[in-house]
Amino acid sequence: MFEPIDANQIQLNSDGQLKHFLTTEGLSRALLTEILDTADSFLDMSEQQVKKVPLLRGKTVANLFFENSTRTLSTFELAAKRLSADVLNLNISTSSTAKGETLRDTLMTLEAMHADMFVVRHSDSGAAHFIAKHVTPNVAVINAGDGRHAHPTQAMLDMLTIRRHKGDFAPLTVAIVGDILHSRVARSQIHALRTLGAGEVRVIAPKTLLPRHIEAFGVKVFTDMAEGLKDVDVVMMLRLQKERMNSALLPSESEFYKLYGLTEEKLAIAKPDSVVLHPGPINRGVEIATSVADGPRSLILNQVTNGIAVRMAVMSMAVSGQMVEKQNARQGDNA
Amino acid sequence: MNILISGGRLIDPANNIDQLADLYISEGRIAGIGEAPAGFVADQQIDAQGQVVCPGLIDLCAHLREPGYTQKGSIRSETRAAAAGGVTTLVTPPTTKPVVDNPAVAELIQDRAEAAGNARVLPMGALTQGLNGEQLAPLHALASSGCIAFSNGRHTVRNSLTLMRALEYAATHDLLVQFQPQDPDLTGNGSMHEDTTCTRLGLNGIPEAAETVDVSRCLLLVEQAGVRAHFGQLSCERSVKMIMDARERGLPVSCDVAIHHFLLTDANVNGFNSDFHLMPPLRSQLDRAGLRQALMAGGIQAICSDHQPHEAAAKQAPFAATEPGMIGLETLLPLSLLLVEQGLLELPQLIEKLTSAPAQILGLAQAGTLSVGAEADVCVFDPQHSWTFSADQIHSAGQNTPFLDFALKGRVTATLLGGELVHQLG
Numbered sequence: 001m002f003e004p005i006d007a008n009q010i011q012l013n014s015d016g017q018l019k020h021f022l023t024t025e026g027l028s029r030a031l032l033t034e035i036l037d038t039a040d041s042f043l044d045m046s047e048q049q050v051k052k053v054p055l056l057r058g059k060t061v062a063n064l065f066f067e068n069s070t071r072t073l074s075t076f077e078l079a080a081k082r083l084s085a086d087v088l089n090l091n092i093s094t095s096s097t098a099k100g101e102t103l104r105d106t107l108m109t110l111e112a113m114h115a116d117m118f119v120v121r122h123s124d125s126g127a128a129h130f131i132a133k134h135v136t137p138n139v140a141v142i143n144a145g146d147g148r149h150a151h152p153t154q155a156m157l158d159m160l161t162i163r164r165h166k167g168d169f170a171p172l173t174v175a176i177v178g179d180i181l182h183s184r185v186a187r188s189q190i191h192a193l194r195t196l197g198a199g200e201v202r203v204i205a206p207k208t209l210l211p212r213h214i215e216a217f218g219v220k221v222f223t224d225m226a227e228g229l230k231d232v233d234v235v236m237m238l239r240l241q242k243e244r245m246n247s248a249l250l251p252s253e254s255e256f257y258k259l260y261g262l263t264e265e266k267l268a269i270a271k272p273d274s275v276v277l278h279p280g281p282i283n284r285g286v287e288i289a290t291s292v293a294d295g296p297r298s299l300i301l302n303q304v305t306n307g308i309a310v311r312m313a314v315m316s317m318a319v320s321g322q323m324v325e326k327q328n329a330r331q332g333d334n335a
Numbered sequence: 336m337n338i339l340i341s342g343g344r345l346i347d348p349a350n351n352i353d354q355l356a357d358l359y360i361s362e363g364r365i366a367g368i369g370e371a372p373a374g375f376v377a378d379q380q381i382d383a384q385g386q387v388v389c390p391g392l393i394d395l396c397a398h399l400r401e402p403g404y405t406q407k408g409s410i411r412s413e414t415r416a417a418a419a420g421g422v423t424t425l426v427t428p429p430t431t432k433p434v435v436d437n438p439a440v441a442e443l444i445q446d447r448a449e450a451a452g453n454a455r456v457l458p459m460g461a462l463t464q465g466l467n468g469e470q471l472a473p474l475h476a477l478a479s480s481g482c483i484a485f486s487n488g489r490h491t492v493r494n495s496l497t498l499m500r501a502l503e504y505a506a507t508h509d510l511l512v513q514f515q516p517q518d519p520d521l522t523g524n525g526s527m528h529e530d531t532t533c534t535r536l537g538l539n540g541i542p543e544a545a546e547t548v549d550v551s552r553c554l555l556l557v558e559q560a561g562v563r564a565h566f567g568q569l570s571c572e573r574s575v576k577m578i579m580d581a582r583e584r585g586l587p588v589s590c591d592v593a594i595h596h597f598l599l600t601d602a603n604v605n606g607f608n609s610d611f612h613l614m615p616p617l618r619s620q621l622d623r624a625g626l627r628q629a630l631m632a633g634g635i636q637a638i639c640s641d642h643q644p645h646e647a648a649a650k651q652a653p654f655a656a657t658e659p660g661m662i663g664l665e666t667l668l669p670l671s672l673l674l675v676e677q678g679l680l681e682l683p684q685l686i687e688k689l690t691s692a693p694a695q696i697l698g699l700a701q702a703g704t705l706s707v708g709a710e711a712d713v714c715v716f717d718p719q720h721s722w723t724f725s726a727d728q729i730h731s732a733g734q735n736t737p738f739l740d741f742a743l744k745g746r747v748t749a750t751l752l753g754g755e756l757v758h759q760l761g
Binding site: 001002004005006007025103104122124125126127129130134146147148149150184187211212213214216217 | 529530531533534535536537538539540542598599602603605606607608648651652653654655656737
């Protein structure tokens with residue numbers, strides 16, 4: 001009795017361009033590819049002497065981090081600065097007051113500062129949706145991670161990293177390993193990989209770390225690392241979120257490492273030219289061995305570099321999408 | 336004061352009546368059906384041509400928010416909503432602040448309801464003091480002060496021995512116990528049904544077992560204690576099946592389901608609309624189908640609104656941070672009529688689940704019927720009236736409903752409480 005709601009109703013403008021970036025789910029292959037192509041061009045630029053472009057000159061980007069994250073915050077900040085934007089960083093603790101009140105009040109305060117873009121990280125799934133639905137028109141919202149729901153810029157920097165090392169997605173078998181249940185990164189990766197046409201997407205985890213009906217998203221489910229890593233081209237490790245762990249989910253970190261930690265022996269099961277990704281920060285000896293993390297097949301540092309480019313790409317695309325929306329609205333008013 | 340309600344389709348399931356007939360009301364009571372009592376002269380006439388005349392609706396669960404949560408609603412505002420929805424009797428849960436664990440609170444609620452004069456309010460008493468699940472509340476004193484049944488709400492009594500003693504004590508005084516079954520550990524900090532949509536949205540899930548495990552435990556203890564028990568606002572097909580089995584074995588148990596659980600599913604949560612944040616959560620398509628089937632098979636005795644008004648701010652946050660519940664008193668009838676339109680129930684069967692069946696569950700012999708001599712609690716509604724449930728028409732203090740601005744069919748045109756007109760569509 002209610003029309004199904006699609007995130008694209010919120011994140012795309014009337015011309016189908018990105019005006020917010022909330023989730024990779026439901027975005028077209030063309031749009032995801034456009035993000036990667038745009039990021040590629042910024043990546044070339046970052047190797048030059050002058051790293052700045054004036055795409056966001058005169059715009060104000062507010063980084064609203066309700067959850068601590070040094071590295072995501074700093075890559076967003078750097079991305080915004082390389083686009084010549086003014087940047088406002090706000091670390092807002094959610095512990096002091098009721099979450100909902102804080103979010104609404106913060107939003108209203110920041111709107112009064114006339115920011116053009118909010119980059120939002122929040123511990124509640126749907127927080128970025130909530131903000132995108134409630135901001136004044138022409139303010140772009142970029143999701144920098146909401147609860148367990150989505151972390152689309154992380155997923156797209158992973159896609160960029162894969163594409164730069166492997167080229168086409170079609171022949172690839174990709175395994176996502178670890179705490180899928182609590183992972184917004186895994187959810188966004190799965191949607192992006194499926195849309196970009198990856199040959200096979202696998203998840204590998206014990207049942208306690210797998211969300212209900214994850215197979216409905218077009219992935220193959222493995223609970224055994226040796227089976228799951230066979231013939232894999234890309235291994236995407238996830239951080240074991242220690243702070244979210246209920247003790248009953250796993251007997252111990254050491255047992256997890258023994259069964260699901262990526263060691264050189266386990267990596268040997270995957271294809272010889274397979275690559276390893278990890279969103280960081282790494283728990284060495286919990287989900288990944290130091291020799292693998294620092295080894296020749298690890299792309300972990302490339303991911304950080306690519307992260308800046310992807311964030312520049314989605315920020316510039318969203319600002320442009322908002323401008324188009326504004327022009328369309330004006331024409332609508334004049335007509 | 337004599338009132339004549341003329342020309343309507345009279346439906347009174349308790350007396351097996353479904354016919355075009357005039358209804359005569361005198362001195363606050365039903366005085367006659369079809370034929371005027373001797374010497375009857377109408378002081379007021381309500382033309383019910385093309386409309387249905389039935390007993391006032393009885394709602395087994397409506398939160399009025401008073402005392403304690405008057406930012407969400409008051410006894411006056413919410414009973415006004417009840418009158419607009421054709422509800423003349425409602426049961427209100429003990430989860431006020433302070434909770435209904437002493438006669439003073441029970442009396443305060445009834446006094447204020449009487450002062451408001453919009454509907455009969457039957458408070459449900461707490462099963463344990465402060466709903467703490469440890470110390471028995473004074474059930475006998477509460478019953479003497481008008482508490483119609485006893486419940487710990489969703490504050491599940493974890494200790495099964497404590498629960499069994501509470502049930503035995505209630506059985507001693509032949510009191511009705513109500514359960515809103517929920518295993519607190521399995522529910523955890525979940526905010527929606529654990530299934531594909533939950534996985535997609537990355538919300539914490541509430542598995543079906545969070546309800547069924549507790550239904551099973553409560554049924555076994557009910558059987559042992561020999562107490563009359565009612566299970567309120569069930570959401571899972573399996574829960575209802577367990578209760579159907581228990582009834583077949585002769586246990587004095589019954590259940591109700593909130594109207595929205597027959598219509599909506601967890602898929603509605605897509606898009607993070609907090610109006611769909613409910614407790615118990617909206618379940619799967621299979622559960623909805625199972626509940627609808629059980630309703631048709633007679634396994635669900637009553638339909639309730641589970642009315643829960645909130646102030647706007649309580650729903651303006653990311654999904655899991657919002658408070659669960661929706662308003663329902665004013666949409667109870669029009670939404671229930673969808674079940675008739677969709678062929679699940681005949682209109683008299685539906686009316687039964689909204690009137691005489693809940694009266695029977697509560698042990699109210701004189702309510703939910705149009706028997707001559709009964710209090711004249713009457714609902715008159717136009718089943719064909721199409722309208723939009725817009726904000727300016729809501730009488731409840733809360734506007735938290737996904738059905739806001741929704742096109743509805745069927746509308747209450749007049750509500751009488753003890754022969755007094757408490758609502759009339761202007």
